[in-house]
Amino acid sequence: MSREILTVAEMTQADRQAVEQGLSIDLLMDRAGFAVAEAVMKRFPPGRAVIWCGPGNNGGDGYVVARCLHDKGWSVRVEAAAAPATEAAKRAAALWKGETVPLSPSPFPADLYVDALFGAGLSRGLEGDVAKLACACAQLNEPVVAIDLPSGFNGDTGRRLGEAVFCADLTVTFHRLKVGHCLYEGRAACGEVVVADIGLPASEGTASLFENTPDLWERHFPWPALNVHKYQRGRLKVVSGDAGKTGAARLAARAGLRIGAGVVTLLSPSGALAENAAHLEAVMLAPFESDADLRAAGEAADAVVIGPSAGVGETTVRNLFALAGTGSALVVDADALTSFRQDPEALFSALDRDDVLTPHPGEFERIFPGLLARSAERISATREAARLAGAVVLLKGPDTVIAAPDGRAVVSLNGSPWLATAGSGDILAGFIGGLIAQGMTSFEAACAGVWIHAECGRAHGPGLIAEDLPNLAPAVLAGLLARRPSVKRSGLASGR
Ligand SMILES: NC(=O)C1=CN([C@@H]2O[C@H](COP(=O)(O)OP(=O)(O)OC[C@H]3O[C@@H](n4cnc5c(N)ncnc54)[C@H](OP(=O)(O)O)[C@@H]3O)[C@@H](O)[C@H]2O)[C@@H](O)CC1
Ligand SMILES: Nc1ncnc2c1ncn2[C@@H]1O[C@H](COP(=O)(O)OP(=O)(O)O)[C@@H](O)[C@H]1O
Ligand SMILES: [K+]
Secondary structure, rough: OEEEEOHHHHHHHHHHHHOOHHHHHHHHHHHHHHHHHHHHHOOOOOOOEEEEEOOOOOEEEEHHHHHHHOOOOEEEEEEOOOOOOOHHHHHHHHHOOOEEEOOOOOOOOOEEEEEEEOOOOOOOOOOHHHHHHHHOOOOOOOOEEEOOOOOOOOOOOEEOOOOOOOOOOOEEOOOEHHHHHHHOOOHHHEEEEEEEEEOOOOOOOOOOEEOOOOOHHHHHHOOOOOOOOOOHHHHEEOOOOOOOOOHHHHHHHHHHHHHHEEEEEEEHHHHHHHHHHOOOOOOOOEEEHHHHHHHHHHHHOOEEEEOOOOOOOOOHHHHHHHOOOOOOEEEOHHHHHHHOOOHHHHHHHHHOOOOOOOOOOOHHHHHHOHHHHHHHHHEEEHHHHHHOOOEEEEEEEOOOEOOOOOEEOOOOOOOOHHHHOOOOOHHHHHHHHHHHHHOOOOHHHHHHHHHHHHHHHHHHHHOOOOHHHHHHHHHHHHHHHHHOOOHHHOOOOOOO
16 A cells, blocks of 8 residues: 655644543543654664653644553653643643653663654744753654654654754554655654554545655556567667766666667767767667667657766757657756756747656756745755746655656655665666656656666665666566566566
C-alpha cells in the first residue's frame, strides 16, 4: 500500500471523523500511548525512563506511556512542563499513579527519555526550561523517543519553530506520516519513524501527497514482452556537450540503457565525435551539426535527455527549442535549465506536460526565482513550479519532491547522502529518460527513476561514485520484478 503523507489539518480532520464515528479521544490516547510503549519495549530492555509531558494531548499520550512502561517493570519518572490542560490529558494524568515532578531543564539520569511535550500541531517556538532541555537533549547518549514529532518542529514544513528543538532516535506517530517527518530538518531529528495504527478511519482519497514507493508506479513499470525487439523497448537519445565536456551525457546514456531502453544514442556535436567514440560500446553515436539535425533526431526518438554538460548558452537554448517541437518527451536537466535563467518563460512555453525538469535547488532558483524562499516548504514550491512550467518538476535533494502540473506530488524517503556525488544527477536524468522511452508516463517515470536511483545508492553505500550507479540497477530491477504477482506467467523470471 502506498503511504499517504498528511498535513496537520488533514490529520485533525481524520481525528474529527473518528470522534464523529463514536471513537473517544480517551480510547485514541490510550492506543497512542500503548503503541509508543510497545515500540519502546520492542527495541530497548527495561530500565529507567524519564517521560517529559507537555500540557496538551501529546503530554496525555506521555502519561499513558508512563503507565504502560511502569506496568512492564520499568522505573518511570514523569516530569511535567505544565499541568495537563485538555480534558483527555487530565484524565490520562489522573490514571498515572506515580509521582509527577516539574520539568527539569537538565536531563535527570535515565536509560531512556520520552519527549511527550508537543506534537505535530505546535505553532510557536519552545521557550524557558523546555527550550533549555531541548539543548541538553542533543548531548544525551541515551535513546530519546519522540511522541508524534520531536517537539519544536512545524508538522507541516519540517522547519524549526524557534531556535530550540528536540531530536530523537525513534519517533512514533499515529495513523499516517505527516509532512514534518518527511522534510528536513524535521526528518533528520526523527530518527527511525514508526507509524502506529490507532484505529482511525482510513482517509483514502483525501491525501494529495504520497511517499515515493513502488506501489505508486509498479503496475505501469515497462517490463518487456517476451517477443519484443529492441526498438520496441524504447529509443532514448542524449545530447552531448562539446569536446572536453562529454562525460556527463555519456553517464546519462549508459543509465538509460541499464534501465531498459532498447536503443540509446548519444547525439554528439561533430567536434566531440572522436572523444565520444573512444568511450562508447553499446551506446550508439550520431553526429549533429545544426538544430535541424537535432529536430530530425528528436523525431526518431521516444525520449531525449538534454542538459548534462550540454553547455550554458544560446546553443543549448536553440537545441532545446529544436527538440521541444518533436514528438519525443524531454528530460531537461543541468545546463539546459541554467541556459534559460534570463528567460524561464521561454522554456515553459516550449515544454509539454510530458516533459520533466530535474533541477537541484540552485537550478530551481535560476528558473523559478524566489519561489522556494517564499513557499512554506519545498513540496508546495515544486507543485507551483510544475504548474508554472506546465511540466513535471523534480526538485532534487535529500528529500526529493516530484510534482505534476495537476497537483499530484510525491516525496522520496529512500535517498542517502552517498548520492551526493558528481554525476549522480546525470544518472538520474538517464534513468528517467530511459523509463519514459519505454512508454512509462513522465510523472511515474520520474518517481520510479528517483526510487531506483536511491535504492542503487543504498545498495552501494560508502565509496559510491556515479559510474557505479548504472551497474547497481540490475539488482534493484530484479527486486522489482520479483514483486510482480504475474512474474511467473510473464516468463521473465525464468529468462526463457
Ligand atoms: N490526532 C489524533 O487523532 C490523536 C492525537 N494524539 C496526540 O495528541 C497530540 C496533539 O495534541 P494537542 O492538539 O493537544 O497539541 P499538543 O502539541 O499536545 O499541545 C498543545 C498545547 O501546548 C500549548 N503550547 C503550544 N506551544 C507552546 C509553547 N511553545 N510553549 C508552551 N506551551 C505551548 C498550547 O497552549 P496555547 O497555545 O493554547 O497556549 C496547547 O495547550 C498529538 O501530537 C498526539 O500525540 C493522541 O492522543 C491520539 C489521537
Ligand atoms: N544528502 C543527500 N541525500 C540523498 N540524496 C541526495 C543528497 N544530496 C544529493 N542527493 C541526490 O543526488 C543527486 C545529485 O544530483 P545533482 O545535484 O544534479 O548532481 P550532478 O549535477 O553532479 O549530477 C540528486 O538525485 C539528489 O537528489
Ligand atoms: K513530541
